[in-house]
Amino acid sequence: MTDLENKKEIASSWFKKLRDMFCETFEKIDGEAKFTRKKWDHKGSGGGEISLLKGKVFEKVGVNISTVSGEFSEDFRNQVKGTEKSSKYWASGISLVAHMRSPKIPAFHFNTRFLSTGENWFGGGTDMTPTITDDDETKYFHSKLKEVCDLTDESYYKDFKKNCDEYFYLQHRQEPRGVGGIFFDHLNTGEWEKDFSFIQDLGKSTLKIIENIISKKKNLDWNDEEKEEQLIKRGRYVEFNLIWDRGTLFGLETGGSTEAILMSMPPSAKWN
Numbered sequence: 001m002t003d004l005e006n007k008k009e010i011a012s013s014w015f016k017k018l019r020d021m022f023c024e025t026f027e028k029i030d031g032e033a034k035f036t037r038k039k040w041d042h043k044g045s046g047g048g049e050i051s052l053l054k055g056k057v058f059e060k061v062g063v064n065i066s067t068v069s070g071e072f073s074e075d076f077r078n079q080v081k082g083t084e085k086s087s088k089y090w091a092s093g094i095s096l097v098a099h100m101r102s103p104k105i106p107a108f109h110f111n112t113r114f115l116s117t118g119e120n121w122f123g124g125g126t127d128m129t130p131t132i133t134d135d136d137e138t139k140y141f142h143s144k145l146k147e148v149c150d151l152t153d154e155s156y157y158k159d160f161k162k163n164c165d166e167y168f169y170l171q172h173r174q175e176p177r178g179v180g181g182i183f184f185d186h187l188n189t190g191e192w193e194k195d196f197s198f199i200q201d202l203g204k205s206t207l208k209i210i211e212n213i214i215s216k217k218k219n220l221d222w223n224d225e226e227k228e229e230q231l232i233k234r235g236r237y238v239e240f241n242l243i244w245d246r247g248t249l250f251g252l253e254t255g256g257s258t259e260a261i262l263m264s265m266p267p268s269a270k271w272n
Contacts, residue, residue, distance in 0.1 A: 004116065007192055011114040012067045012092040014196075018203045019065045019094055023051055025211055026063075026098075029218070030055035035063070043255030044070025050260050054267070057218050059101040062263035067092040070254060072117075089254070090116040093124070094203070095247070097264040098210070103230035105217045106130035106137070106178070107237065109264070110206045111247070112199050122195050123185040125160065126206045127168050128213075129178030129237060131230040137213060138179045145182050148205040152198040160184045170240055177240050234269035241265065 023035045033055025041047040048066025069090040093113025100107060112124030128141050142161070149156035160182035168177040187195055241248055241264050251261040 004120065007120075007196075008090060008092065008114065008116065011196065011199075014200060014203075015065050015067075015092055015094040015112070018200075018207075019049075019051060019063050021204075022063045022096060022207055023053075025207060026053060026058060026061055029211065029214055030057045032056055033058070038259075040257035040260060042066070042068040042070065042257075044068060048257060048260055050257070050263060052263070055101075057101060057105075057214065059099050060267040061098040062096070064095045064260050064263055065093070066256070066260065068254065068256065072254070088117065091254075095263070099234065099266045100214070102218065102220065103131045103222050103226040104220050105214055107234070107266075108210050109181075110203075110210075112203060114199075119188070121186045121188040122199050123187060124199070124202070125164055125181060125183035126202070127164055127178055127181030127183070129233070131233045132226065133179065141179070141181070141209060141213070144205060144209045148198075148201050149182065151201055152194065156184075156198075157182065168240065169244075170236060171244065172239070173236070175236070177236060228270070231268060231270040232272055234266040235271045237264075237266060238269050 027034055030053065033053050035051045035053045038050045038052075039047060040050065046066070046068040048064060048068070051063045051065075053061050067090075069088070071088045091113060093111060095111040096109065098108040107129040108126070109129070110124075110126040112122065114120070114122055126145070128138070130137070145161075146157040149160065161180060163185075164181045164183035165176065167183050168180065169175070170177060187198075189195055245264075248261055248264075250256075252258070
């Protein structure tokens with residue numbers, strides 16, 4: 001096994017382990033519902049597994065993993081780093097989207113991935129989308145992300161936060177999707193173990209952050225007016241994912257599972 005093949009195996013194994021950690025924690029938080037799982041095959045090679053839960057706390061949460069490979073179409077390859085060296089790709093990752101039943105609990109998004117074309121890199125991030133903004137909650141979210149970034153490099157948080165603010169922005173409405181987070185791509189410092197350690201730390205930290213925020217608010221009362229506001233906010237979420245999200249486009253262009261790709265869609269949404 002080559003060094004690169006060994007790294008691919010280590011990364012894909014971690015994403016699977018992290019998936020199990022998220023699912024176990026979320027089942028405990030919900031207290032009733034269990035995740036259902038469904039495997040899918042990629043049109044090239046490999047595939048993935050969808051884990052979906054709908055319960056009393058989580059109106060819909062999906063935790064997907066995939067490991068796929070193939071060759072980019074001629075039209076798409078110039079949009080991806082490293083394809084001038086090789087049009088073939090390998091990609092493995094985890095993707096999480098949680099839509100909460102209570103409008104007082106934010107929606108959460110998280111993903112990390114390892115990609116290989118003619119070059120190799122990590123990408124991903126996490127962000128939070130509240131219906132009802134809570135300044136203390138937002139400060140907590142960002143302070144914890146800064147902590148995990150600073151463990152590896154004190155420049156990461158500032159740079160990755162800026163990336164997130166610019167990326168998760170609905171240009172057609174001139175408004176941010178939520179309260180931000182961190183977002184990064186093409187992370188390759190030349191020290192693979194250091195980069196992979198950051199990916200692991202971010203996954204574990206994000207799980208703890210989400211767990212703490214949900215646990216604090218899951219028993220709060222809410223009313224129909226707040227739920228209506230949440231449904232309209234979800235409409236913005238749908239707009240972003242279908243119009244602007246590069247991950248959605250990558251998945252569709254490379255023959256991924258449509259069901260897995262659209263897992264990020266909320267169970268219900270409204271437009272006014």
